[in-house]
Amino acid sequence: MAREKRTVKVKIDNIRKSFDSRNGEVVALNGVSLDIYENEFITVVGPSGCGKSTLLNIIAGLTKPTSGTVYCDGKEVLSTGTERGVVFQQYALFPWLTVKGNVEFGPKLQGIGKKEAEEIAMKYIEMVDLQDFTNHFPKELSGGMKQRVAIARAYAANPSVLLMDEPFGALDAQTRTQLQEELIQTWEKEQKTCFFITHDVDEAILLGQKVIIMSARPGRIKEIVDIDLPYPRNQETKMLPAFNEVKNHIWSQVYKEYLEVRK
């Protein structure tokens, strides 16, 4: 990777987000600034309620920050945009569309012709290895397959940044492991900028070039840990001493925040 010419893809500049609640103002995020470089894979860990999902929604343009700005390719983010794709934890597939219908939803909205949209859809359906399920409806798929469709759908809209909100959180351990490896392989091939939220420290290290540790409410960036583990990464990477070293460090930091929340 050409680490020298690093362009900032997404710039998060001093974001604050607060909500009004019955007990007064709740600050979800405060003073969050971060540069996400092109083709970078960033993972975010932190205790529940630290505002990681809120941050992702703000980058996606689904939520407006109370103050601060997000820039994508130098332009201020004011609403959603197809250059920022999102994969949700609960798949969010359109149940009335087949696998193909779901994946070609994005290309079709972008005004791409029927035949070409279909070709794009097929390419990504093959990427997630679901070519035998092209005409199946989501209800006929397992959780892992549904999330594969969601990933293919996000890719098919051709975003330059992929935002993933605990995409594997609802899956069983085995499926999760499998999808993690697939995601690494896809990322190595497609080289898209990824912003991946998880509460699983192992997952964060395995996938990320950088792990962002967030603090408990109000959510702030507590530490950014560079992960210098070699590629290609797979489950064996978890056996490396370096993996465990960094895992212990991150885990202890996250654990402190858990204790903070429990107080």
Add this chain to the structure above:
Amino acid sequence: MKVETTVERNKSRKNADRQSWIEKIPTKGWLLLSLTVAVIFWSILSVIPSTARSFPNIIYVVESIGLMMSRGVFWQDISSSMISVLFGFLIGFVLSLPVAILMAWYRPVQYIIEPWIQFIRNIPPLAYVPLVVISFGVGRTPQIIVITIATFLTMSITIYQGIKNIDPTLIKAARVLGAKDKDIFFKVIGPASLPFIMTAIRLGTAIALTSLIAAESTGASAGLGMRIRALNNTFESSPMLLYIIVIGVIGLIFEKLIKILERRLTGWQEKREQ
């Protein structure tokens, strides 16, 4: 203690036996059995002196089909009622769709309209029939109006609640894929509310039938509901019972048709475990 457990064990064994026995008979067999039980029950009612007058022998009731046909009213009554039910239902449906969408889309509209829909919905149609007659006179129009009102109220609330309950992540997912408001409306809200629209149709047809008697008390010249009232005046219980059964059968046919439509249109739905 020991005795209890043996009893329990016997019970559960019996349960297991019954289970397998129940499953051995096919659904159609059960349907036939259910019909037989009903006929036996009816026959008993037709023998007991106190109920015999309202439940004449099944043969008389079947024979009354011929009687009503010879009077030339049987098909006329059915078609007249069907015209009122279908038009009333269709107008009610066409009105309820935009009202439901407006209520779901603009909160002020909901705040103003919904309480009144809920309020009127609980009033039996028979109660406001005289008011409809005062304004619209007798004949086909008031019949259709009564059914329209009744179906509209139920369907608009059902569809509105359905649209409100659409998973917001689906809308988010569409937005991040580049959907504009128009796309969200036609490509997400539309198909996502289809199951609720089907439920509304199911409820609407049922309501249309149940308000038939009320609708036809507006001085109708024909119709199933009107005829039942007329037969009541002459104490002809056989054809009366026949007409009641006809209404039930029509309801059954409606439901079957809607089920077929549902399977076609919303077969993609995740089946909830019961």
